[in-house]
Amino acid sequence: MRSHTTLTLLVPLLLVAAMLAVAGCTGTTQPNAQQTTLTVFTAASLTGAFTGLGEAYTAENPDVVVDFVFDGSQALRTQIEQGASADVFVSANTKHMGALQDGGFMENDTVAVFLENSLAVIVPADNPAKIMNLADLARPGVKLVLGTKDVPFGSYARQVLDTMAADPAYGTAYRDAVMKNVVSEETAITTVMPKLTLGEADAAFTFKSDVRADDRSQIRRIEIPAEYNVVAEYPIGILASSEQKDEAAAFIAFVRGPTGSAILESYGFDPVR
Amino acid sequence: MDSTRSDRAARPGGTVLSLLVFCLISGFLLFVTVPIASLFLRITPEAFIQSLQQPVVVDALVLSLATASVSTAIVVLFGTPLSYVNARVRYRGREIVDTLTDLPIVLPPAVAGIALLMAFGRRGVVGEFLDGLGINVAFTTVAVILAQVFVASPFYIRQARASFEAVDPQYEDAARTLGASRLAVLFRVSIPLAWSGLISGAILSFARALGEFGATIMFAGNFQGRTQTMPLAIYTTMQGDLSDAISIAIVLVIISFAVILAVRYTTRRAV
Numbered sequence: 001m002r003s004h005t006t007l008t009l010l011v012p013l014l015l016v017a018a019m020l021a022v023a024g025c026t027g028t029t030q031p032n033a034q035q036t037t038l039t040v041f042t043a044a045s046l047t048g049a050f051t052g053l054g055e056a057y058t059a060e061n062p063d064v065v066v067d068f069v070f071d072g073s074q075a076l077r078t079q080i081e082q083g084a085s086a087d088v089f090v091s092a093n094t095k096h097m098g099a100l101q102d103g104g105f106m107e108n109d110t111v112a113v114f115l116e117n118s119l120a121v122i123v124p125a126d127n128p129a130k131i132m133n134l135a136d137l138a139r140p141g142v143k144l145v146l147g148t149k150d151v152p153f154g155s156y157a158r159q160v161l162d163t164m165a166a167d168p169a170y171g172t173a174y175r176d177a178v179m180k181n182v183v184s185e186e187t188a189i190t191t192v193m194p195k196l197t198l199g200e201a202d203a204a205f206t207f208k209s210d211v212r213a214d215d216r217s218q219i220r221r222i223e224i225p226a227e228y229n230v231v232a233e234y235p236i237g238i239l240a241s242s243e244q245k246d247e248a249a250a251f252i253a254f255v256r257g258p259t260g261s262a263i264l265e266s267y268g269f270d271p272v273r
Numbered sequence: 274m275d276s277t278r279s280d281r282a283a284r285p286g287g288t289v290l291s292l293l294v295f296c297l298i299s300g301f302l303l304f305v306t307v308p309i310a311s312l313f314l315r316i317t318p319e320a321f322i323q324s325l326q327q328p329v330v331v332d333a334l335v336l337s338l339a340t341a342s343v344s345t346a347i348v349v350l351f352g353t354p355l356s357y358v359n360a361r362v363r364y365r366g367r368e369i370v371d372t373l374t375d376l377p378i379v380l381p382p383a384v385a386g387i388a389l390l391m392a393f394g395r396r397g398v399v400g401e402f403l404d405g406l407g408i409n410v411a412f413t414t415v416a417v418i419l420a421q422v423f424v425a426s427p428f429y430i431r432q433a434r435a436s437f438e439a440v441d442p443q444y445e446d447a448a449r450t451l452g453a454s455r456l457a458v459l460f461r462v463s464i465p466l467a468w469s470g471l472i473s474g475a476i477l478s479f480a481r482a483l484g485e486f487g488a489t490i491m492f493a494g495n496f497q498g499r500t501q502t503m504p505l506a507i508y509t510t511m512q513g514d515l516s517d518a519i520s521i522a523i524v525l526v527i528i529s530f531a532v533i534l535a536v537r538y539t540t541r542r543a544v
Contacts, residue, residue, distance in 0.1 A: 182496065183496060184495050184496050184500070185494075186494075187509060195494070198395075200394050
């Protein structure tokens with residue numbers, strides 16, 4: 001009996017120990033003396049693009065490891081205000097970057113808008129509601145998905161519709177009809193895409209960069225003309241508390257250079273030269 | 274590991290041990306109470322009252338209470354005969370039925386959500402057929418209820434089966450020999466005897482339905498007044514007005530407390 005209890009206690013302990021050992025071996029490799037680690041706080045909508053950028057950068061500079069923290073810009077800003085140590089901050093809008101600049105958290109002369117983005121309407125590839133243009137969004141029975149009014153892709157969508165409502169070609173009746181077709185208000189793009197690819201919804205307003213290369217077979221994009229569209233600006237900058245400002249500047253230069261721009265363009269962003 | 278040594282150490286150091294146990298217990302209780310208490314500390318009564326009048330809060334409250342009530346009624350309607358049969362009748366495959374009805378308890382809500390989509394979505398196994406009939410389930414209040422029934426049903430069924438099993442079959446046999454029909458025995462003997470267990474199971478189901486989040490947001494979406502239940506409203510208002518989110522959370526805490534008290538009360542009366 002006693003040996004039996006000892007055994008039942010021992011087995012899980014051994015398992016935990018083994019897991020720790022494995023985790024220790026496969027964990028992050030310790031940077032050696034010549035290696036620097038850059039910490040880059042990056043807005044979640046840039047996850048794909050910046051993961052690619054980091055890999056390309058390390059390939060060119062083997063002595064630099066880039067660690068990304070991807071989260072909503074609001075959450076990253078709060079973390080920086082609470083004293084998180086990072087070298088570079090990339091925000092999805094100028095509001096949060098501006099707040100950090102006003103608070104003295106950024107090297108203000110390094111902060112610049114490096115990327116622009118705009119909205120698009122996306123539909124499933126088989127297009128169950130046969131949506132060919134923006135006017136079709138007002139047809140009764142179309143199931144439209146938007147962001148909530150507080151998240152960037154939701155507030156921008158409402159801006160677009162307001163701009164269209166002000167144009168006699170569409171008018172307020174158009175906007176009201178479109179808003180009547182909204183079946184769900186999502187808080188993140190991550191929950192929008194499945195609803196489209198599964199054909200549950202007929203259309204959605206998203207950032208045009210949200211359609212990745214591997215979504216193209218399932219998702220079709222309908223452009224929103226520039227006169228109705230918005231320009232979402234992404235600023236990048238170095239934190240005042242960074243102890244590796246030269247390395248951080250070199251990384252930003254790479255992001256804004258030809259290789260970085262090409263990667264960002266492949267994800268549907270418009271780099272600002 | 275070395276139980277003999279710890280036994281010997283426990284005798285002279287009994288106070289040390291009890292002090293250690295006390296620290297562990299109080300530490301855990303703090304861990305549970307501090308977050309709950311913090312909800313109440315982060316909002317003024319005025320802001321709470323003001324939030325409760327916000328349309329987004331009112332709509333979520335009404336929708337949550339309505340859908341959870343309907344879901345509970347459906348669970349009781351379908352779950353009572355199932356749990357009674359499984360408590361009384363031995364048949365082949367009963368174990369499989371028991372496992373199936375328990376499954377939603379351990380399934381992560383996200384799994385429930387994607388499973389419901391695959392079944393009742395527009396291109397789902399059942400949904401495709403319904404779509405042909407012009408019935409659309411996704412993004413409707415019906416989808417909210419389906420999600421709630423799916424995740425909440427095991428709580429009632431398990432409790433009901435245990436309560437029926439606790440009823441002495443002699444009472445049922447006596448009623449049968451006195452000429453009562455099977456149905457009459459169920460309604461006049463078995464259900465009254467198992468009553469408190471059935472009620473507490475239904476209350477637990479109701480509470481689980483109220484708290485349902487993952488499956489709802491995936492399957493029913495998020496639309497105020499139609500599919501935005503209280504947990505979804507918390508998630509949505511967090512990004513805008515935090516005091517609305519805290520207020521809804523407080524309402525849910527109060528309801529949860531009431532649920533625990535109600536279950537305690539009904540099960541204690543039985544004894």
